[in-house]
Amino acid sequence: MSSKIQRTALFLTAASILTLSSVHVHAAEQAPSREELLSMLKQQQRQLDELQAMLKQTQKQAETATAKATEAAAKPAFLDTVQIGGTLEFEATETEDFTDADTSDLSLAKAELTFSAKPHEYVTTNIVALYEDGSNNIALDEATIEIANTEAFPLYTTVGKWAMPFGNYDTAMSTDPLTKNLGETKENAILVGATHNGFSIEAFAFNGDTQKSGEGNNIDQYGLNLAVEGEEDGLLYNMAASYLNNIADSDGVNDALTGATALKDYVGGISLYGSLSLNGVSASVGYVKATDSFQTGELAFNGQGAQPVTWNTEISYTMDILGKETTFAATYQGTDEALALSLPETRLGGAVTVGIYDQTSLTLEYLADEDYSVAEGGTGKDGHTTTAKLAVEF
Incomplete structure (x- = not known):
């Protein structure tokens, strides 16, 4: 989006220079009237307004993308909250x-295996599987x-x-x-x-x-x-x-x-x-x-x-x-x-x-x-x- 704006700005600048040069070269032959000059200025102003609007839109999109990236970086991924531990x-x-x-x-x-996770800042889950001497299996x-x-x-x-x-x-x-x-x-x-x-x-x-x-x-x-x-x-x-x-x-x-x-x-x-x-x-x-x-x-x-x-x-x-x-x-x-x-x-x-x-x-x-x-x-x-x-x- 920024390269497009730059190309548009260059185009408008070049157009303005060509327009002014054309007016200067042919001023002696055919000087524009006051109404024509006003029309040309209004057209250039509209083009500048469009360029400014495009710049504001691009800036807003960039701010939104930055905010989302910051939020994603601050919020840990679910797998990052998973913890596995145990005791033997x-x-x-x-x-x-x-x-x-x-x-x-x-x-x-004793053989104990613990799984915990925090899928949300207000939610924590915990699972403990346990084997103890005298038992024949692993129990929850x-x-x-x-x-x-x-x-x-x-x-x-x-x-x-x-x-x-x-x-x-x-x-x-x-x-x-x-x-x-x-x-x-x-x-x-x-x-x-x-x-x-x-x-x-x-x-x-x-x-x-x-x-x-x-x-x-x-x-x-x-x-x-x-x-x-x-x-x-x-x-x-x-x-x-x-x-x-x-x-x-x-x-x-x-x-x-x-x-x-x-x-x-x-x-x-x-x-x-x-x-x-x-x-x-x-x-x-x-x-x-x-x-x-x-x-x-x-x-x-x-x-x-x-x-x-x-x-x-x-x-x-x-x-x-x-x-x-x-x-x-x-x-x-x-x-x-x-x-x-x-x-x-x-x-x-x-x-x-x-x-x-x-x-x-x-x-x-x-x-x-x-x-x-x-x-x-x-x-x-x-x-x-x-x-x-x-x-x-x-």
Whole structure:
């Protein structure tokens, strides 16, 4: 378009020069009248106006093309938002259980593959496929759609299958805390939340695997989570309190229920969590409890309905040793009325994790467990587990 305008301008300029030359050469022979001169000037003005209009149109088209190019460059392509990651964990274990039986094993403890994408600034998708030792196949562990952009708007929602925000089970140990065995609840659910200045509130609902006896299969299980996190003078803090109206639907309790999944009534659960971190030192506490007792035929303890409780305390310290990030961790944990969940009454343990390469770590862990007494239905004996784990994240 610009070359066309240049040719037009040259043509008009040449025409003007020829016209003026013609007028000058033949002025003596035939001088144009005033009306003819005005007509010639008007014609040239129209030609200049047309040229100016063409220039404006070209400039507008160029600005539009530049704006579109800028917008396209600012908006990432869909494939640029796709992220693939995962974890592989290989373990060597030696165990002495409460029956004094010694065993040792090598296992691929965990293989996890994660896919995430952000097709829109308000939409994030996440899929997690998981294989764990003892299972015979790869299972869909999580799959979620999150509608959120909390930097622009405080409200958000999540739908799909994932672990409900009931309890926090982060740990520097190799083995998950006992609180996770009682509290973790993975379901197909919908969650609505809001966050502002580190404070968040979340409400969720789902149709669990258990239902009240004599009632239909409905979305009648729900929970609430309140949390606050932040930093003050280098001190990181995180605190949360959660409620679940049916703790029987947690993964650990659901697997331990006796009889059918129809319950006389729902048994609620509460969870409390807090952590502090400063200068490489971290400390955390967790507590999960059923708010009432189950029926004896559902979950029993010592001949009566069980009201399970689990708690966890942990402290860790991270430092560099010979250029390798090293974390020392120690934990003291316990349970009450949780024998039916195959949990010990107390647990004491320690672990050392060394980052041997980027995203690659080696963990050595020792756990000493104490079973419930014989009078409570246990063995009254001690057991231990030693684990060496090689983990790679990518």
